[in-house]
Amino acid sequence: MKAQTLYEKLWDAHVISRREDGTCLIFIDRHFIHEVTTPQAFDGLRAAARRLRRPDLMLAVPDHNVSTQSRLTPGNAESAAQLAALEQNCREFGITYIPITDARQGIVHVIGPELGFTLPGLTVVCGDSHTATHGAFGTLAFGIGTSEIEHVFATQTLWLRPSRTLQVLVEGRFAPGVGPKDLALAVIAALGAGGANGHAIEYAGSAISALSMEGRMTLCNMAIEAGARTGLVAPDEKTFAYLQARPWAPAGDLWDEAVASWRTLVSDSDAVFDKVIRLDAGAIPPLVTWGTSPEDVAPIDGAVPDPESFAEPAKREAVRRSLAYMGLAPGTKLAAIDIGHVFIGSCTNSRIEDLREAAAIARFGRVAASVRQALVVPGSGLVKRQAEAEGLDKIFIAAGFEWREPGCSMCLAMNDDKVPPGERCASTSNRNFVGRQGPGARTHLLSPAMAAAAALTGHLTDIRTFAARPLQESLAL
């Protein structure tokens, strides 16, 4: 039998029918739904008098459009109507719905794995481009549009062409102060924002094996920022340990049976990828973005580039627009850029390890007076509970951060949490697009530790020099 990559194994296990042109009808094992991208799909079903085929394979939670200040329904009528529509649609079609007042509520890509609804070997879809997050479990997971949501509602399938395969091999150990978010940014910088279009990424190598499940989720989460709809890590003992005893994970004999089958979910040693890139984890510095594309990445001790230094005309045009929007001049040192807002959260960096990483820095000081708002938004009610049990909330609050309720929050400017026009934000989220955090808002993407450090200093900060300072201060005492 031909050697196969993990992606090919997952794909083949879900093909129902194959057209001559290679397009396949794929069975979908799990479908996460949220309030923003589903109302029109439910309307489509109703308009065509179609039934929803497998409500038992779906799980619904509100996340994008919720307030992180209160668990009450938002005051604005549009948001309230969208949240009410999700609840009503789930009731009408028999879908399990996690209400906002439930401790399990949270960002869909945080709660899926946390509740064991996401499992290795499955196909998982959601009307959200960051669905690749679930690929950290060896799950074929990808974002879909609303027409595709409706197609899954009606048929539990999708028509798709297989992607080409791209292996990102990362060997070695991270330098101090460097972690999964820096790696995610380094991969995007290496590939470009469209470099993995048409490809499914599999992350492998010793640096990936060494990552926790949270770190793998951060990495897979940003696959789409390089254009890949899917990011994958082969499941291993860490994966199984994470999932065991989760509410929707199989139990008893079924667990043993599941783990036995999950152990086969690896790329064969002689499998051939369409493309391979290699990174040395030890050579990655702490990274930050300077522009309005996630590929606009530079080391924190670097500077804003000159648009004219880019060879490609379309990129020069993009960078000129970016720098005008960001209010940055070429040559500006990144670590000299003042910020007025800090956001620690989003489906990229709102899990317990992210909060621990940020708290480990926050405990060394207070949010700078020049910082108008510093938010910490846990990814789910369960993450929040865990963080509070560890006393992280007290560290953040004592340092002057706001400790919020779970939700997508300041990642995407469709709830109350927004960065005001012209203001600059150090953000652990995934996109620095024009207007992403609010009309006119300027975003710098970075790790939770660097976001916390920026909050304390009031400017983008090299975590390596910052981390040395508290130590010296304590020695001076």
Add this chain to the structure above:
Amino acid sequence: MRPFSVLTGPATLLPAKNIDTDIILPAHHLKVLTRRGLGGAAFHTYRFAPDGGVLKNSPFNRPDGLVAPIIIAGENFGCGSSREHASWALDDFGVRVIISPRFADIFSGNAFKNGLLLIELPQSAIDSLVAAGTEHITIDLAAQTVSTPGWGSIVFEIDPFRKSCLLGGLDEIALTERLTAEILTFERAHEERAAWIRPKLRQ
């Protein structure tokens, strides 16, 4: 899906690469419950100043005040968020065809399902087309050609399935429903192969 056959019209030029779906439609317009009425917000930051005034140098400004049905864009158009609202907004705005060296994957599927025709051409061909003039571009889907007077025409590639769906305006769900028996057979075998696969909440 609305059928597409032949279209002649002017194009808007958006030469930057990586134009994302937040630019096509910002997130604060995602609170809607229907597909309709998003055209006014399409490309908001390209058309309007932060104070709401019309940008004088917007690429969307035309002397005739109309919306060009064609967009010629830089590489990786439609990257970012999976929001199909971006495709609905383009459709409502009056865009029918987008030409780019390459489109983002999720956007490509969404656009197709809303009857938008995406045409991938090499950057060199796009540069040559733009140099020849973009006021009277003709797109012929059946013939798979892009042409403009005095320049000639170029053939583009398109997935044959998508082409037939666009030409006929077909409903994909209705097509899939013809395979219901196969889906059911697969589903049974799938759950037999892996008894753990069906979600069951622990008590």
